[in-house]
Amino acid sequence: MIRGLIAFLFATTGVAAQETTLDREGGLAAWDRIYAVASHPRCTNCHVGADAVPMWEGLGYPNPRDHGMAINAGESRIGAETIPCRTCHVTSDRPNIVPHAAPHILEAWRLPPVELDWLGKDSAALCAQLRDPDSNDGNDVAGLIEHVTASPFVAWGFNPGAGRSQPPGDVATLAADLSRWGDAGTPCR
Numbered sequence: 667m668i669r670g671l672i673a674f675l676f677a678t679t680g681v682a683a684q685e686t687t688l689d690r691e692g693g694l695a696a697w698d699r700i701y702a703v704a705s706h707p708r709c710t711n712c713h714v715g716a717d718a719v720p721m722w723e724g725l726g727y728p729n730p731r732d733h734g735m736a737i738n739a740g741e742s743r744i745g746a747e748t749i750p751c752r753t754c755h756v757t758s759d760r761p762n763i764v765p766h767a768a769p770h771i772l773e774a775w776r777l778p779p780v781e782l783d784w785l786g787k788d789s790a791a792l793c794a795q796l797r798d799p800d801s802n803d804g805n806d807v808a809g810l811i812e813h814v815t816a817s818p819f820v821a822w823g824f825n826p827g828a829g830r831s832q833p834p835g836d837v838a839t840l841a842a843d844l845s846r847w848g849d850a851g852t853p854c855r
């Protein structure tokens with residue numbers, strides 16, 4: 667009887683341990699795909715830090731390089747202190763078709779809050795930042811999924827037009843990967 671119980675306990679903990687390992691592997695694979703998106707220039711050109719200088723990477727110029735014309739978004743993150751972003755990045759849902767013209771969407775073009783600085787971060791650093799609401803603009807995983815699904819910035823990133831490169835996948839895949847990563851307990855490499 668006791669031997670039977672011990673065998674049973676071993677068997678069940680064995681299964682539980684195996685499931686956790688599988689979840690972790692699946693979660694890490696999902697994170698790798700999330701990182702491939704978040705570290706793409708269509709995202710990091712805006713997701714810059716306190717210097718408030720947007721980037722022009724992945725646009726055919728020698729890399730890395732800052733936004734031309736000495737643009738600085740300032741503390742306002744919209745260039746209110748100097749030249750507002752909207753001077754060139756108009757708010758419009760017309761398709762982006764002219765190469766090297768300022769991209770536009772149906773939303774005020776602006777930089778994210780400083781704490782969403784992703785530029786140049788490796789996989790481990792960005793993972794630690796994104797899984798902690800204190801360092802990602804107050805979002806839990808559900809909040810991140812909601813944002814990527816609804817944000818016109820993210821939609822533009824996956825469909826930038828005008829010959830621009832785009833991150834791998836699409837909005838739905840990114841949302842599904844965030845969900846897998848969250849279910850696995852947001853593992854980091």
Ligand code: HEC
Nearest residue numbers: 704708709712775776777778779803810813819820823824
């Ligand atoms: C034009 C600039 C711009 C680009 C390009 C951009 N973002 Fe953002 N992002 C923002 C702003 C601004 C915010 C702050 C939330 C808001 O105001 O919508 C933000 C916030 C976020 C957040 C945090 C959610 C939150 O509520 O703060 C995530 C996640 C995100 N962006 C993902 C992406 C991904 C993925 C890409 C590339 C596919 C991308 N962004 C490209 C401007 C941008």
Ligand code: HEC
Nearest residue numbers: 708711712720738739744745749751754766767768776777
């Ligand atoms: C004087 C006009 C002008 C102003 C003002 C301006 N931009 Fe731009 N911006 C451009 C042009 C033109 C491009 C396209 C460059 C190219 O594709 O070669 C661009 C591209 C960008 C990109 C890169 C998009 C990509 O494809 O990855 C970002 C990010 C950006 N701008 C952010 C900003 C922000 C934030 C502001 C306000 C602080 C701003 N810009 C103000 C003209 C401007």
